[in-house]
Amino acid sequence: MSIFFNNVTIIGVGLIGGSLARVLKSKNLAGEITGAGRSRETLDLALKLGVVDKINQESGGAVQNADLVVVASPVGAFLKIVQEISSHLKEGAIVTDVGSVKGDLVKKIEKLIPRGVHFVPGHPIAGKEKHGVAEASAQLFVDTKCILTPTEKTNRQSLEAVKSLWLTAGATVVMMDADAHDHIFAAVSHLPHAAAYAMVNTVAEFTAGEENYINFSGAGFRDFTRIAASSPEMWRDICLLNGKNILEMIEQYQFALARIKKAIKHGNGEKLEQLFSSASNRRRGLG
Amino acid sequence: MSIFFNNVTIIGVGLIGGSLARVLKSKNLAGEITGAGRSRETLDLALKLGVVDKINQESGGAVQNADLVVVASPVGAFLKIVQEISSHLKEGAIVTDVGSVKGDLVKKIEKLIPRGVHFVPGHPIAGKEKHGVAEASAQLFVDTKCILTPTEKTNRQSLEAVKSLWLTAGATVVMMDADAHDHIFAAVSHLPHAAAYAMVNTVAEFTAGEENYINFSGAGFRDFTRIAASSPEMWRDICLLNGKNILEMIEQYQFALARIKKAIKHGNGEKLEQLFSSASNRRRGLG
Numbered sequence: 220m221s222i223f224f225n226n227v228t229i230i231g232v233g234l235i236g237g238s239l240a241r242v243l244k245s246k247n248l249a250g251e252i253t254g255a256g257r258s259r260e261t262l263d264l265a266l267k268l269g270v271v272d273k274i275n276q277e278s279g280g281a282v283q284n285a286d287l288v289v290v291a292s293p294v295g296a297f298l299k300i301v302q303e304i305s306s307h308l309k310e311g312a313i314v315t316d317v318g319s320v321k322g323d324l325v326k327k328i329e330k331l332i333p334r335g336v337h338f339v340p341g342h343p344i345a346g347k348e349k350h351g352v353a354e355a356s357a358q359l360f361v362d363t364k365c366i367l368t369p370t371e372k373t374n375r376q377s378l379e380a381v382k383s384l385w386l387t388a389g390a391t392v393v394m395m396d397a398d399a400h401d402h403i404f405a406a407v408s409h410l411p412h413a414a415a416y417a418m419v420n421t422v423a424e425f426t427a428g429e430e431n432y433i434n435f436s437g438a439g440f441r442d443f444t445r446i447a448a449s450s451p452e453m454w455r456d457i458c459l460l461n462g463k464n465i466l467e468m469i470e471q472y473q474f475a476l477a478r479i480k481k482a483i484k485h486g487n488g489e490k491l492e493q494l495f496s497s498a499s500n501r502r503r504g505l506g
Numbered sequence: 507m508s509i510f511f512n513n514v515t516i517i518g519v520g521l522i523g524g525s526l527a528r529v530l531k532s533k534n535l536a537g538e539i540t541g542a543g544r545s546r547e548t549l550d551l552a553l554k555l556g557v558v559d560k561i562n563q564e565s566g567g568a569v570q571n572a573d574l575v576v577v578a579s580p581v582g583a584f585l586k587i588v589q590e591i592s593s594h595l596k597e598g599a600i601v602t603d604v605g606s607v608k609g610d611l612v613k614k615i616e617k618l619i620p621r622g623v624h625f626v627p628g629h630p631i632a633g634k635e636k637h638g639v640a641e642a643s644a645q646l647f648v649d650t651k652c653i654l655t656p657t658e659k660t661n662r663q664s665l666e667a668v669k670s671l672w673l674t675a676g677a678t679v680v681m682m683d684a685d686a687h688d689h690i691f692a693a694v695s696h697l698p699h700a701a702a703y704a705m706v707n708t709v710a711e712f713t714a715g716e717e718n719y720i721n722f723s724g725a726g727f728r729d730f731t732r733i734a735a736s737s738p739e740m741w742r743d744i745c746l747l748n749g750k751n752i753l754e755m756i757e758q759y760q761f762a763l764a765r766i767k768k769a770i771k772h773g774n775g776e777k778l779e780q781l782f783s784s785a786s787n788r789r790r791g792l793g
Contacts, residue, residue, distance in 0.1 A: 230528075250517075252792065363724075408723070408727065410708070411730045414701065414763065416696060417785075418697070420788075421758045436792065437695065439695060441792055442730070442733065443730055446726040448789045459775055466770055469767050472705065475707045476701065493748070495741050502731050
């Protein structure tokens with residue numbers, strides 16, 4: 220499928236939105252790209268770097284000519300943004316997003332999208348160690364997965380167009396149910412973030428003399444807690460939007476910790492080795 | 507303080523033992539270095555790479571001329587090794603170790619060390635992502651911390667010699683009580699390992715169709731769980747040797763998780779942001 224969008228608007232020109240803009244440009248998939256968002260500084264930088272062709276702080280005005288609108292802001296701002304833009308969207312426009320929560324949020328967005336505009340929910344699983352438009356790269360999505368979670372309302376042609384966009388970006392596209400998505404990402408992404416925040420808080424409660432325990436940490440701790448440097452506001456919103464699944468996963472995790480605790484308490488080396496080996500083998504398989 | 511050891515024996519020539527051997531050579535701190543350990547393959551490689559000058563699979567024989575013995579095997583093997591070598595150690599020899607558990611283990615080792623031999627307990631906090639003698643480097647300890655945990659029995663001159671060795675390796679030497687050490691490292695190292703193993707086990711319990719959830723994980727999960735690829739046998743031993751402290755830390759961690767769970771359950775965004783922000787600020791401070 221060959222795709223081309225005369226006018227594209229990216230709302231939220233950070234790492235993900237900016238990288239998608241770079242894909243659109245490098246693969247000649249777009250005529251003109253407009254960057255929108257709240258931060259004037261970010262938009263100015265996006266323009267200066269050539270990531271976008273135009274900028275517009277007013278989301279409503281920014282989308283009125285758009286054939287494709289990509290909502291790439293923090294997920295907690297999605298509903299507000301869709302409310303702002305919905306009356307400005309033109310007939311036949313495709314709206315897609317890159318949010319890491321789907322489920323109920325998709326249902327709410329669908330209710331706000333006017334007739335004749337096509338919403339395609341998406342979630343690219345791309346590296347997040349770096350942030351901001353300065354790090355944006357057309358290569359970001361190469362060899363990654365992008366999840367699309369169409370509903371019975373999703374326009375099939377628009378779904379194919381968005382799928383084609385992500386395939387062109389180098390991603391493998393996986394289609395799944397929005398609720399299945401939220402259960403999976405509660406486990407592989409939202410739980411680890413909550414767990415990393417909890418870990419830093421646990422260790423930082425202790426001091427030896429003047430020195431916080433955290434100052435004795437090595438490379439392993441730094442790897443483990445890297446994701447705890449992520450935006451607290453973003454993860455607050457994700458926890459609120461996907462609360463039910465995240466609560467289930469934290470409980471499962473507490474059970475797994477309790478199994479290790481029990482084995483330590485009983486001095487059960489065989490059980491410990493078994494619990495650690497199964498994890499170790501799984502983890503080594505990930506590379 | 508200028509130090510020189512005519513004969514050094516390293517028992518366990520892996521990343522840490524091998525790197526210390528490279529420091530001894532590059533800084534001209536040793537006459538001849540003997541590598542000892544159970545794996546013939548590792549010893550052959552250490553010899554071939556020039557990390558050691560001689561090899562000897564018999565620990566007893568390997569130490570009989572040594573002025574400095576470095577025990578760098580997995581910590582679970584320490585007592586057995588010290589039992590094997592103790593009657594072969596020469597008068598005035600210094601024995602040191604690089605184990606990540608001190609406390610009771612140090613007391614037990616001290617009882618096995620004969621009169622006239624000087625034991626100096628140590629723990630270099632060096633990167634562990636890479637393994638094996640092939641990765642050994644004289645630079646490994648530069649800008650790291652090395653903890654020494656002398657007791658009232660520790661010979662002061664030998665302590666100074668070992669301190670001088672680690673300073674020459676580029677490390678900052680921190681002296682602390684062995685029990686304090688075990689409490690700190692239960693928090694910053696042992697707990698994160700147990701938590702990473704528990705995380706992989708939690709996520710790997712779920713599948714979507716044929717696909718294990720873990721296959722949907724991204725860079726964040728891989729960072730978080732990298733330490734879960736560590737040796738299950740080594741971590742079993744550490745959990746058994748430092749069980750009391752690790753149990754305390756797992757419990758503290760469970761409290762921190764419970765606080766996040768409660769805030770999610772009550773939809774308390776303010777509390778979540780507060781918990782995440784404190785962690786995020788601490789973590790960003792680590793770099």
